[in-house]
Amino acid sequence: MLSVQQTLSLEDVARDYGKLVSMVCRRMILEEETARDAAQQVWVEIVKSFPSFRGESKVSTWIYTITRRVAMEYAKNERLVSTRFLREYSLKDELDLPDNTDLDKTLWIKEMCDKCLTGMLHCFDNETRLACILRDIAGLSYGELAEILERDEAAVRQMTSRSKKKLQSFMLDRCTVYNPGNGNCKCRMKKWVKEIDLAKEYEKIRSTVGRVNFYKMSEMVLPRKDYWEALL
Structure with missing residues (x-):
């Protein structure tokens, strides 16, 4: 039988x-x-x-288990914020x-929105934030997520479901991109988001790939980074 190292x-x-x-670490930690x-x-x-x-485990489980251990250590001093603070x-x-004068305005707007999305995730404690990131963006199953977090699957389901509802409620009221039809939306980037019609890019993804959660779409619209490139 071939070893893992012979096939991977x-x-x-x-x-x-x-x-x-890189996405997991970026969403877990505010400072780039x-x-x-x-x-x-x-x-x-x-x-x-x-x-x-x-x-003995899936490659993804092995990689994300290492990612969990490292990201949680680096994120231990991250500030937990309340939705009141965000409002x-x-x-x-x-x-x-x-x-x-050399500013790429569209890129700046997208990067600021990207930071805002990371900031909103900081209304969750580190473990909950990681669970939501791995579930909603990386697309892991609840079973794999439970294995990585070393938690009961039912507890993981409850954790992510409750947190998702909390975040959705906030974003419906506050995020111009998430809810472009809300004319009363309050957002410090509202003017710039409308100027480049960022919501249209999200709508294009919805019409192309169908139902997909907002943070997953954001990985398609906003600048993606690969922090491993410099090491290869």
Whole structure:
């Protein structure tokens, strides 16, 4: 029988999981430099443990288990915010464009929205945030998620379901992109989001791929990063 190392290479892992692991770290950690460090540490741990991986679990389970351990360590000092704090923040003055003549305005708008989405996920504790990210964006099953988190599957289902409802309620009221039909929406990026008609890009994805959750769509619309590229 062929070993895992004979059928799977580190190049395969980097190609298939680099952006996904980077996404997990980016959504778990607000500071980009720290998120990059976390993602790159995941790669270091994968390289170290690759020779001993025997394929007793799925490759994705092995990779995301390492990601969980590293991301949770790097995220231990992340600030937990309340939806009240997020509402008060959204009521502040609209953000101005940076004073930069070389600015790519569309890219700036998308990057700011990307940071906002990460910020909203910080109304959950670290474990709940990770569970929602792995479920809704990485698309893991509840069974695999329970194995990675070392939690009962029923508890994981309850955790993610309750959290999703909380976030959806907030975004319906506050997010111009999530709910473009809400004329009373309060968002510091509202002016810029409407200027480039960002909601139209989301609608195009809905019409192309059908029903898909908002954060998954955001990975298709907003800038994706691969923090492993510099290491390869």
